[in-house]
Amino acid sequence: MRKANKRWVLGLVIAISLLFIQSVLVSCASKKKEESKSTTESFDMKAATNVADTYMKYLMKEDTENSKRFYSKELSKSSISEENRSLKILGYDLSETNEIGKSGLFKMRVSRSDVTKPFASLDEYTLKIKKEDTDYKITETNNIIQKEAFIQNNQIRLRNKNNVNTNLVVDFGGIPNYAFPKDDKTNIDKITVPKSQYGIITFSYGGDSLALSTFDKDAYIAVIKLEEAMAVQASDKGGGEGGDTGGGDTGGGKQKEGGGGKAQEKPIGKDITSLDLLKSSKVEFMTFSPTEKFVTVQYTKPDIGRCIRTYKSDGGDLIPFKFEEKFPMDKVDVVFSSYDKETLNFDVVPKKPDDKSASDVIGKWQINLRDFKPKKM
Numbered sequence: 001m002r003k004a005n006k007r008w009v010l011g012l013v014i015a016i017s018l019l020f021i022q023s024v025l026v027s028c029a030s031k032k033k034e035e036s037k038s039t040t041e042s043f044d045m046k047a048a049t050n051v052a053d054t055y056m057k058y059l060m061k062e063d064t065e066n067s068k069r070f071y072s073k074e075l076s077k078s079s080i081s082e083e084n085r086s087l088k089i090l091g092y093d094l095s096e097t098n099e100i101g102k103s104g105l106f107k108m109r110v111s112r113s114d115v116t117k118p119f120a121s122l123d124e125y126t127l128k129i130k131k132e133d134t135d136y137k138i139t140e141t142n143n144i145i146q147k148e149a150f151i152q153n154n155q156i157r158l159r160n161k162n163n164v165n166t167n168l169v170v171d172f173g174g175i176p177n178y179a180f181p182k183d184d185k186t187n188i189d190k191i192t193v194p195k196s197q198y199g200i201i202t203f204s205y206g207g208d209s210l211a212l213s214t215f216d217k218d219a220y221i222a223v224i225k226l227e228e229a230m231a232v233q234a235s236d237k238g239g240g241e242g243g244d245t246g247g248g249d250t251g252g253g254k255q256k257e258g259g260g261g262k263a264q265e266k267p268i269g270k271d272i273t274s275l276d277l278l279k280s281s282k283v284e285f286m287t288f289s290p291t292e293k294f295v296t297v298q299y300t301k302p303d304i305g306r307c308i309r310t311y312k313s314d315g316g317d318l319i320p321f322k323f324e325e326k327f328p329m330d331k332v333d334v335v336f337s338s339y340d341k342e343t344l345n346f347d348v349v350p351k352k353p354d355d356k357s358a359s360d361v362i363g364k365w366q367i368n369l370r371d372f373k374p375k376k377m
Contacts, residue, residue, distance in 0.1 A: 044136070048104040048129040049097065051136045055127070056108065057338050060089050072130070072137040086116040091287040091339060092125070093205040103130045103139070109146070109205035115285055118156070120210070122147040122203040147207050151198050156212060158226070158268065169210060170224055170269040179220060179277045182309075182318050191277050193220045202286045209313065210269075211295055213283045220277050221286065221297055223313050225270040275316045276309065288313065289339045294369060296344060298336050305351060306333040310344060310367075321372045331358040342369050 051070055058067040068076065089112050096107040106127045113120045128140035148159045149169065156169040178190035199213035208228055214220045275295065284298040284306070296310045307329060310319045323334045327348055337345040344367045350358060364377040 043099060043102045043104065043131060045097070045099050045104055048136045049094075049106070051129055051138070052094070052104075052106045052108075052127050055138065056089070056092050056110075060091075060338055062088070070138050072132050072139045075137075075139055075141075087112050087114050087119070087121070088285070090202060090285055091205070091290075093290040095124075095205070103128055109207075110143075111203045111205060111287065113200055113202045113285055115200065118149075118151045118198040118201050118212075120149045120201045120203050121145060122205070122207050147203060149201050149203065149210055156198065156201065156210070156269075158210075168265045168267045168269075169226065170212075170267050170272070172214075174267060174269060175214065175220075175222070175272065176274060179274045181277045181279060182275075183279070191218065191279070193277065194218050199283050200285050202288065204288045204292045204313075205290065206292060209288070209292065211275075211286045211288065213286065215282065218277060218279050219281045219283045219299065221275045221283060223273045223275060223295060223316070225273075227268045227270040273313070273316045275311045276318075278309075285336075287336065287339070289344070289369065290341055294319070294339075294344070296336050296339075304329040306335060308334050308336050308346060319369075319372050321367060321374065326374070327361055328358050331355060332362060337364070343367065344369060 055067055055070045058070075089110055092108045092110045094106060095109050096105075098105040106129065108125045108127070110123045110125045111120070112123065122145075124144045124146055126140075126142040126144075127138050129136050130139050131137075132139075144161075146161060149156055150159075151157070152166075155171040157166045158169050159166045172195045175195060176193055179193050180187050180189075181191055194214050194216040196216045197214065199215045199219065200211075201213070202211045204210070208226050210224045210226060212222055212224060275297070278297075278299055278301070280303075281299045281301045284300060286295055286297045288295055293313060294310050295313050296308055298306065298308050300306050304324055307324045309323065310321070311317065312319065323346075327334055330351075332348050332350055335347045335349060337347050339345070346365050346367070348358075348361050348363060348365055350356075350362055361376075365374055366377055367374045
């Protein structure tokens with residue numbers, strides 16, 4: 001009898017143990033399934049950042065078709081077909097990222113310049129990115145103007161955000177009369193700085209610097225540091241006169257030397273750093289690196305065609321890589337593409353589409369901005 005009871009108790013223990021083990025296994029499997037589901041549905045901030053970066057690069061290249069691929073279905077319905085406009089995105093810096101639930105918010109400082117007249121804007125451009133099916137898509141965009149720079153009465157003037165009042169940055173009197181071309185390594189012969197017309201102007205991403213150019217047959221390029229406190233004080237006190245955001249005197253005719261309008265107005269331009277004087281050249285555009293340590297200038301010169309030069313914004317020295325000396329400029333053009341944090345991307349393209357004689361250098365290139373070593377991609 002006792003043996004039968006022992007067998008019954010032992011069987012009960014075994015049954016309970018099996019039920020417990022089964023329960024644990026089911027619980028573990030369920031937990032793993034939930035974890036797997038959570039991982040699948042989680043928001044990948046790195047993937048979203050890559051979408052934001054690629055999208056901005058397409059906008060810089062004015063590649064409308066590829067940029068639209070990143071719109072959500074809803075945003076695609078409301079997007080307007082853009083015409084080829086003269087106000088172009090020349091650079092951007094991703095200033096802030098935030099993960100909010102299952103979406104990412106990306107704030108960028110975007111520098112735009114008009115390539116037909118002296119006008120520049122600095123905008124805060126915001127992208128909201130969500131996962132749509134298996135892809136990350138842009139669901140919302142927003143743009144807020146931070147600053148505008150333009151020409152009025154032979155002056156470069158600045159408007160902060162939506163202020164009606166504007167501030168004098170510099171006039172021709174504040175630009176040096178002579179400069180050394182970087183091609184003159186002896187620094188003996190100063191060349192007269194052209195002061196007949198302003199050319200391209202471009203903001204740094206922090207908004208505290210402005211790259212400018214002037215030209216006649218030669219082109220002068222420089223960077224002006226802005227005294228932001230003075231601009232704020234001037235705005236509080238009523239500031240300068242309002243301006244024509246369309247650009248005022250834009251170089252259609254000869255611009256007269258002198259201050260114009262308010263000759264005694266104190267400029268908010270703090271100091272000016274000469275970058276170069278390019279003889280017999282035309283500046284197409286200028287752009288700052290995201291770190292603002294460098295400025296790249298795209299220019300055209302009759303004897304070499306299109307090429308770029310990159311300068312250190314603090315001091316104005318050329319980086320130790322002179323593009324026009326590294327490539328066969330009689331066969332190719334060197335064209336700026338974009339910046340990354342520590343690299344400069346550029347394209348080497350044949351002057352004649354069917355010319356294969358320089359095929360070893362034609363293609364996409366990258367130069368490291370730490371050691372200035374180039375690499376073909």
